[in-house]
Amino acid sequence: MDERDLQRLLDEVKGGRLSRRRFVQTMVGLGLTAPMAAHMLGSAGVAQAQTKWTVNPTKRGGGGIVKTLWWQAPTLLNPHFANGTKDQDASRIFYEPLASYDPDGNLVPMLAAEVPSAQNGGVAKDGLSVTWRLKKNVVWHDGKPFTADDVVFNWEYVMDTGTAAVTIGQYRDIAKIDKLDSHTVKLTFKSPSPFWSASFCGPTGMIIPKHLFQAFKGDKSREAPTNLKPVGTGPYRFVDFKPGDIVRGELNPTYHVPNRPYFDQIEMKGGGDAPSAARAVLQTGEFDYAWNMQVEDEILRRWEQGGRGRADIVAGGNIEHIQLNTTDPWTEVDGERSSIKTKHPTLSDPAVRLALNVLVDRGSIQEEIYGRTGIATANFVNAPARFVSKNTKWEFNVDKANQILDAAGWKRGADGIRAKDGRKLKFVYQTSINAPRQKTQQIVKQACTKAGIDVELKSITANVFFSSDPANLDTFPHFSTDLQMFTTTMTQPDPQRFMDQFVSWEVASKENKWAGRNPTRWRNEEYDRAWKAAEAEMDPVKRAALFIKMNDLVIQNVVIIPVVFRPRVAAISNRMRDVVQSGWDGDFWALAYWSKSA
Amino acid sequence: MSKYLLRRTLTSIPVLAGISAVLFTILALAPGDPFEELATNPNVPAEVRMNLRAKFGLDDPLPLRYARWVVSMMRGDWGFSFVSRVNVDTLILQRLPTTLFVLGSALVLAILIAIPIGTYSALRPYSIFDQAATTLAFIGFSLPTFFTGLLFILLFSIHLDWLPFIYRADISATGWRWYWEHVRQAIMPVAVLGLFQAASMTRFMRAAVLDVIRLEYVNTARAKGLSEGVTLVKHVVRNALIPVVTLVALQIPNIFGGAIVTEQIFRVPGIGSLLIASILANDTPVVMAVTFIFSCLVVASNLAADLLYGWLDPRISYR
Numbered sequence: 067m068d069e070r071d072l073q074r075l076l077d078e079v080k081g082g083r084l085s086r087r088r089f090v091q092t093m094v095g096l097g098l099t100a101p102m103a104a105h106m107l108g109s110a111g112v113a114q115a116q117t118k119w120t121v122n123p124t125k126r127g128g129g130g131i132v133k134t135l136w137w138q139a140p141t142l143l144n145p146h147f148a149n150g151t152k153d154q155d156a157s158r159i160f161y162e163p164l165a166s167y168d169p170d171g172n173l174v175p176m177l178a179a180e181v182p183s184a185q186n187g188g189v190a191k192d193g194l195s196v197t198w199r200l201k202k203n204v205v206w207h208d209g210k211p212f213t214a215d216d217v218v219f220n221w222e223y224v225m226d227t228g229t230a231a232v233t234i235g236q237y238r239d240i241a242k243i244d245k246l247d248s249h250t251v252k253l254t255f256k257s258p259s260p261f262w263s264a265s266f267c268g269p270t271g272m273i274i275p276k277h278l279f280q281a282f283k284g285d286k287s288r289e290a291p292t293n294l295k296p297v298g299t300g301p302y303r304f305v306d307f308k309p310g311d312i313v314r315g316e317l318n319p320t321y322h323v324p325n326r327p328y329f330d331q332i333e334m335k336g337g338g339d340a341p342s343a344a345r346a347v348l349q350t351g352e353f354d355y356a357w358n359m360q361v362e363d364e365i366l367r368r369w370e371q372g373g374r375g376r377a378d379i380v381a382g383g384n385i386e387h388i389q390l391n392t393t394d395p396w397t398e399v400d401g402e403r404s405s406i407k408t409k410h411p412t413l414s415d416p417a418v419r420l421a422l423n424v425l426v427d428r429g430s431i432q433e434e435i436y437g438r439t440g441i442a443t444a445n446f447v448n449a450p451a452r453f454v455s456k457n458t459k460w461e462f463n464v465d466k467a468n469q470i471l472d473a474a475g476w477k478r479g480a481d482g483i484r485a486k487d488g489r490k491l492k493f494v495y496q497t498s499i500n501a502p503r504q505k506t507q508q509i510v511k512q513a514c515t516k517a518g519i520d521v522e523l524k525s526i527t528a529n530v531f532f533s534s535d536p537a538n539l540d541t542f543p544h545f546s547t548d549l550q551m552f553t554t555t556m557t558q559p560d561p562q563r564f565m566d567q568f569v570s571w572e573v574a575s576k577e578n579k580w581a582g583r584n585p586t587r588w589r590n591e592e593y594d595r596a597w598k599a600a601e602a603e604m605d606p607v608k609r610a611a612l613f614i615k616m617n618d619l620v621i622q623n624v625v626i627i628p629v630v631f632r633p634r635v636a637a638i639s640n641r642m643r644d645v646v647q648s649g650w651d652g653d654f655w656a657l658a659y660w661s662k663s664a
Numbered sequence: 665m666s667k668y669l670l671r672r673t674l675t676s677i678p679v680l681a682g683i684s685a686v687l688f689t690i691l692a693l694a695p696g697d698p699f700e701e702l703a704t705n706p707n708v709p710a711e712v713r714m715n716l717r718a719k720f721g722l723d724d725p726l727p728l729r730y731a732r733w734v735v736s737m738m739r740g741d742w743g744f745s746f747v748s749r750v751n752v753d754t755l756i757l758q759r760l761p762t763t764l765f766v767l768g769s770a771l772v773l774a775i776l777i778a779i780p781i782g783t784y785s786a787l788r789p790y791s792i793f794d795q796a797a798t799t800l801a802f803i804g805f806s807l808p809t810f811f812t813g814l815l816f817i818l819l820f821s822i823h824l825d826w827l828p829f830i831y832r833a834d835i836s837a838t839g840w841r842w843y844w845e846h847v848r849q850a851i852m853p854v855a856v857l858g859l860f861q862a863a864s865m866t867r868f869m870r871a872a873v874l875d876v877i878r879l880e881y882v883n884t885a886r887a888k889g890l891s892e893g894v895t896l897v898k899h900v901v902r903n904a905l906i907p908v909v910t911l912v913a914l915q916i917p918n919i920f921g922g923a924i925v926t927e928q929i930f931r932v933p934g935i936g937s938l939l940i941a942s943i944l945a946n947d948t949p950v951v952m953a954v955t956f957i958f959s960c961l962v963v964a965s966n967l968a969a970d971l972l973y974g975w976l977d978p979r980i981s982y983r
Contacts, residue, residue: 135830139941141748149747149945150701230716232702235709270707288749306834308758309748310941311933314834335830337941338931342817342829350821352828529946530695534703534713538695543703555706563706581703581710 139336145272146231160298163271167650193258219276228284301327301658363437382649383556417474419624440630484518493548543574763934773858782869804863872904913969
């Protein structure tokens with residue numbers, strides 16, 4: 067389908083000959099759906115529909131208690147300080163963003179009266195501003211009204227560097243926010259922003275009340291009592307919080323959605339480990355919901371047979387991949403290994419990279435190790451479907467690898483290891499300590515041995531490997547080996563942030579204390595140009611094409627080898643109804659609609 | 665006596681200072697940092713992390729950080745957690761009651777099991793009862809608590825479905841149900857910890873009673889016509905308890921150690937699970953505070969054991 071066909075479809079939707087839903091379904095069929103299909107409609111001048119997914123009707127209250135289990139315990143309840151998803155999820159019980167993303171990828175209004183679009187005048191044509199109309203009659207848990215002032219305040223609060231908010235990345239592109247009236251705000255961006263829903267939407271968009279936080283902006287942010295006793299607009303009110311242990315809430319009688327929520331109380335218990343959390347839902351039924359089931363699929367399947375609960379799997383963009391070092395990790399230049407002043411002695415040969423690419427047996431890795439929780443892929447971008455390249459495919463072929471290496475002049479030595487000009491094909495392959503990763507390492511190593519490549523395996527404890535300690539050589543940004551493997555997360559339905567992992571100015575180096583986002587240290591002008599073009603491109607179709615091009619550049623040059631993409635897995639009791647996960651927001655994004663069958 | 669106490673207290677100050685210096689250095693040298701989750705999140709710019717590091721003083725040289733910690737500790741300021749941004753003392757106080765409840769119950773359980781069984785074993789050495797008790801005791805202290813904990817969960821929670829294996833500090837029920845729920849969820853962690861201690865304690869008790877029961881004064885007591893029960897309780901057990909009590913006092917820090925693992929398995933929100941979570945999150949101020957409390961506990965229980973010993977056995981004097 068080219069741009070013209072797409073335009074014709076969009077016209078049909080506008081003319082009412084094609085339903086919105088049908089359009090999205092067509093896009094699904096073409097592998098083009100998820101948040102961006104909806105965004106396409108939005109930008110092309112079609113009004114956003116209200117909540118699309120159907121839920122069982124309930125009355126407010128009477129549902130008793132809903133018990134949820136997070137194996138990482140929440141430690142704080144201020145969404146702007148959230149260290150990880152656990153904190154965002156805990157905050158989400160009490161706070162809400164202006165809008166969120168449903169599983170179909172539609173922006174769903176929460177505190178907004180409607181989702182801004184080009185048609186309703188919300189989104190400016192030049193992408194420089196967006197106007198949000200807020201829902202009226204929303205009150206904070208303490209009875210004060212929710213107004214435009216709160217929205218403006220959140221931006222000011224986050225932008226104050228003294229506050230040390232971790233959400234600043236989503237808000238710093240905003241040049242100013244004007245309060246048009248008590249329930250309308252206009253966001254003006256510093257540059258055209260095709261992904262204008264980065265701020266105030268989804269997990270980093272939760273709004274905190276001005277009247278309780280204004281005295282604690284900046285350096286005093288830590289002292290706010292409401293950091294631990296949240297007062298929000300959400301379906302449940304705060305009851306009790308013990309950092310690192312438990313969060314409890316009770317029904318908010320003034321909630322702004324009629325007949326919701328269903329439960330009288332909610333409990334989010336934290337701590338322990340993933341397998342026992344899965345047991346508590348699937349086997350004993352002690353809990354109704356458990357987050358992030360990092361448990362082998364085989365075990366989940368066995369426990370599911372008890373009939374008490376099921377593993378719920380929803381696609382997201384997280385990808386387990388192998389990175390190939392572009393620089394030489396074994397030579398130190400100016401006190402830095404893997405310096406961009408060097409070139410990798412053997413991986414700089416494209417033939418070696420191509421050979422490695424066909425030596426990763428993704429099929430077996432999915433089948434033997436990950437099951438439903440890791441799907442073999444040839445792409446770096448795997449969701450939303452609109453951005454997924456159709457130009458790539460993966461294969462596992464030892465013979466082909468041998469042919470490629472033979473043709474490139476890599477000859478087997480007496481020890482069976484290939485060499486050329488005295489340089490041997492010997493690689494050190496590192497990853498974090500995690501059973502599936504060690505199994506994957508073994509599968510790759512075996513195939514490489516057959517092709518005359520010697521691979522030495524190295525595993526590092528996760529809290530070293532993933533740390534940002536500039537003094538430790540074993541972290542993934544230091545990349546002091548030839549190959550490394552980990553999962554990189556995609557938390558937004560827009561790949562702009564995600565794709566900066568390959569731009570030249572993000573190269574991790576001594577200069578930026580290894581905080582750069584590009585550990586492979588790959589630099590490519592064409593890629594840089596495409597990334598910059600996408601940043602300002604307002605036409606969703608052209609923009610998607612740019613991301614596909616970026617993905618293809620990375621794959622064709624074998625900068626990385628994608629292994630499996632990791633959907634999100636939760637354990638849900640079979641009695642629960644309407645517990646819908648969205649790959650683009652926290653587990654509690656639609657908590658207000660959860661209910662339980664009798 | 666008071667002079668002795670004063671001297672012991674004063675000598676413990678350099679000991680604690682040394683411990684804290686070593687702990688601080690090791691923690692600082694250990695890899696990882698509290699903002700690692702932010703490092704892997706693409707939406708958090710690196711500057712945010714750098715800013716946080718600078719704000720929390722993580723980039724300062726080690727001696728400076730230690731000096732700062734000591735000074736604020738002297739003033740009673742324990743600092744705040746990097747992860748939850750809550751004051752450390754609040755965090756610890758919040759969890760102390762749960763830990764004390766679980767550990768206290770475990771200790772009581774251990775004593776209730778160990779004293780009668782140990783005594784009875786010693787009265788009838790090498791009888792079938794003694795053999796069985798000895799075997800069980802050996803099994804008991806050979807099995808680590810994390811293993812028995814998992815066994816208990818598999819058997820009582822998953823197989824039989826009798827007991828919950830997730831501990832909740834705040835149960836919403838009221839009245840008798842509240843007590844019942846608390847007891848029900850505490851059974852497994854308390855049993856795991858209690859049985860583990862009871863195992864070694866039984867052996868101590870048996871040895872102590874065996875030592876005492878052969879002494880002349882026991883024969884004297886019997887000879888003057890005291891009943892067997894009175895002889896046993898008033899003369900044998902009472903004296904046999906002296907070494908056992910000191911041992912129990914010395915063991916208290918060990919019990920805290922065992923609790924770390926047990927609390928993690930049963931998700932008991934106590935000091936132990938706080939320590940584990942903080943270590944995993946590289947939350948230095950909390951780790952420092954909890955480990956420092958544990959070391960104070962070791963020093964204090966050693967002192968307490970010495971004092972108790974003297975109080976129970978007047979023949980021992982302090983100089």
